[in-house]
Amino acid sequence: MKSPKKVVNHIVNWLIEYCSLSKMNGFVIGVSGGIDSAVVSTLCALTKKDVLCLEMSIHQSKNEKKRSIDHINWLEEKFPNVKHYKISLSEIFDLFQNKMPLKLKNNEKQLLSLANSRSRLRMTTLYYFAALNDYLVVGTGNKVEDFGVGFFTKYGDGGVDISPIADLLKTEVYKLAKNLKIIKSIQTAPPTDGLWPDNRTDEDQFGVTYEELEWAMKKSKKKFDKKIFSKRQKLVYETFKKFNKNNLHKMRPIPVCKIPLKLLKE
Secondary structure (H helix, E strand, O other), rough: OOHHHHHHHHHHHHHHHHHOOOOEEEEEEEEOOHHHHHHHHHHHOOOOOEEEEEEEOOOHHHHHHHHHHHHHHHHHHHOOOEEEEEEEHHHHHHHHHHOOOOOOOOOOOHHHHHHHHHHHHHHHHHHHHHHOEEEEEHHHHHOOHHOOOOOOOOOOOOOOOOOOOOOHEEEEEHHHHHHHHHOOHHHOOOOOOOOOOOOOOOHHHHHHHHHHHHHHHOOOOOOOOHOOOHHHHHHHHHHHHHHHHOOOHHHHOOOOOOOOOOHHHO
């Protein structure tokens, strides 16, 4: 990316145009304390349209909460069109979790199911405020997450109206963050989805870095000889392919059963 400033201007103009064509009043976005939501909320603020930031804590770490509030405060100081709500969803999530009949200790599938439930609870909250104010729900997924490894929750953080940075790699999002002067604590924080009780990072879940996943994503679109890969490169590429294959159902349209016309006429 040679000119982050031009990319910023392009996305801001796209947001303004889409919002106007949709006849909506502005944007609502969940601010997590991570780099993606910080960049997207700042891009939305630059449109000068109404922006509602939601800090939706579900047993978040103190560091995550502090970064999200620090970013929101930074936004509100710079942009009069930004406002926010702090909403604790921990009690609601606990009630949901306690109502579930199956309770397995340290079961990874159950932990994943509950992690996804956190994301879907936040999506429900975003759309509540979107409906009240005629706002668009803004997605924060980047290209690697949305189209490479499917690292999002279906009908959770994947349930949005628009995706401003979904054509940008994670490293490119960091370049925008630097250009936008996003606070340093967010720029240097390890990426995390904030959905797990053990506060695991994205790298903990992948076993590789975003830079490595970007390399593998680019490689996957070309013909090459795997024999030239180093041991680490083989691990990275196989990791990318595993996540890509397992999460294809998220990245493809929902399958629709097509009924033959002859059956409909009978």
